Amino acid sequence: PNVTSFNTVISAWMKSARFRWSRGGGGRGRQQIDVTTVSAAERAESILNILQELYDDNLALDATDEILPDRMSYDFVINAWSRALDENAPHRAMRLLENMLERYQNAYDAAEDHFTLNEHSKNIPPFPSNH
Numbered sequence: 309p310n311v312t313s314f315n316t317v318i319s320a321w322m323k324s325a326r327f328r329w330s331r332g333g334g335g336r337g338r339q340q341i342d343v344t345t346v347s348a349a350e351r352a353e354s355i356l357n358i359l360q361e362l363y364d365d366n367l368a369l370d371a372t373d374e375i376l377p378d379r380m381s382y383d384f385v386i387n388a389w390s391r392a393l394d395e396n397a398p399h400r401a402m403r404l405l406e407n408m409l410e411r412y413q414n415a416y417d418a419a420e421d422h423f424t425l426n427e428h429s430k431n432i433p434p435f436p437s438n439h
Contacts (some may be wrong), residue, residue: 309378310374321352349388
């Protein structure tokens with residue numbers, strides 16, 4: 309599997325959220341009742357967590373770019389929480405955004421450290437040859 313496979317499943321869970329309409333009491337008309345939005349958001353987030361763990365556990369492998377959670381991975385889960393009729397949904401969405409920013413900052417810092425190390429290594433004189 310790669311990030312596209314995971315994103316497809318996350319998107320499916322995000323889209324699976326359903327509402328049910330019922331007649332409101334006291335002549336208020338129809339009301340929207342949450343049937344599955346919270347469980348869909350929780351499931352989407354759990355799949356993102358699996359993707360993150362898979363990436364973190366395999367950082368030493370060359371193939372980690374294929375399982376690196378990307379913007380879409382987070383967008384789908386944040387969107388799922390934005391649809392969830394739950395008082396904690398905005399906080400969960402914000403926590404995901406903060407997690408994404410932290411992960412991208414850490415990746416940027418690591419790439420910058422790698423670049424800096426490569427730049428400094430250019431200034432190291434080569435070993436003398438025995439010729």
